[in-house]
Amino acid sequence: MKTEPTTGTLHLVGVGPGDPELLTLKAARIISSAQVVAFPQTESGTTMALDIARGHVAPSAVLEPISIPMTIRMPNGEFTSKEEHYLAAAAIIEGHLLAGRDVVYLCEGDPLFYGTSIYVGTGLWDRFPVKVVPGITSMNAAAAAIPFPLVARFESLTVLTGPSPDEILLPSIDDAGSVVILKVGRHYDRLRALLEKTGRAEWAWLVENVGGERQRIVRVRDAEPGPKPYFSLLLCYSGAEFWLE
Template identity: 40%
Template sequence: MTTDVSNTSPRRGTLIGLGVGPGDPELITVKALRLLRAAPVVAYFVAKGKTGNAFGIIASHLDAEQTRLPLVYPVTTEALPPPLRYEDVIAAFYDESAMLLRAHLDAGRDVAVICEGDPFFYGSYMYLHDRLCADYATEVVPGVCSMLGGAAMLGVPLVYRNQTLTVLSGVLPADELETRLESADAAVIMKLGRNFDKVRGVLRKLGLDKRARYIERATMAQQRIVPIDDVDPMASPYFSLLIVPGVKWQA
């Protein structure tokens, strides 16, 4: 559904948050593909010197007429030397990115911001949405998020019957992870990378390490499923997650 907040003329462009799925190019929705092909401007977040994971998923669908608008993150880690604060640097970056998009939207051009997985599930698109949705019509197209792609590739049902699913960030301190995992029926732990060793320690302490499953780059060509004990914590990539499936309920 499109949210239209503009009744001014000439027509302003629509901001589109476009989920492109977890990596397998066939996991993009029919709707996302249609809107992607029709968008005059395609924006995407990318780390300095990289192609961008989301962009890689959809690049072959673009034609030469479409404007590519890379939004290059100024930092790739939250650890910055004082007096720099990650929160300030990243907020300024989203402000500048929103201004770039405003220029296209004010000129009447729709802008599709492509987003790996789903735009509203830990997607950077949401920071542009928050800055722009009061001034422009928006449309958000949901995508297959990484935890669902991961569960499918692992072949593990996530939650049975009345179980609840807890989604956690590996960035949380160990004691908080422990408390939340203790009360979880089933859990997904995202944002591992350098947090992997800490998270594995908590799973071992709670005896969940035998139930938990680890997957890297789920649904992508380079996907790897590795037993938890064999994961090298120094080499665990950003695109990885852990799933603690709910205990099987025999119907």
């Protein structure tokens, strides 16, 4: 009788925003038993996801740093797609899966919330067993760190990203209840101007490196201008919530 070849399972594991103590029990268990641990690594060598989970990685585990450039610039100065880098990462993981080894891919925050695992997993989802372990997102951790409710009762929550163009951001900020803007970084001054234009700056917080050693929380009205760390977000409230009245 011919038996089907056994492949490994790909586990997409969220490790939370920065504090190792926010790692879930399930994530810790899956990581500690992993044969192969893959993780994103920036061009500067930063391995944030691995740093968060390092205490749970078995000494015998094979470590696979996955190069994920923050930006890719062509020789002519234009930015190009990251697709080839994601495909190369998927090929590394595929090799282990075909050999029957389980692979854990670590992802900051939650794997399916703007996570690199979404793109690295492209082409693998329908060919190999894939399991997802959710993680605490930066916006949840930021609300807890302030601390201030994210949403309540009949409120809505809108999630935006800093690099988005003004024509998308402005109406979304103006019409929404609570607003979270991720990936603030070098876009801070432009985003603050939009908040001021829509009257949202008064009830907005800037949270940098939430859960990490360099965590910083400041009201937007008190924040200095200029670029912010990449892992920064804005949490904005309408000022009309029932607990503010």
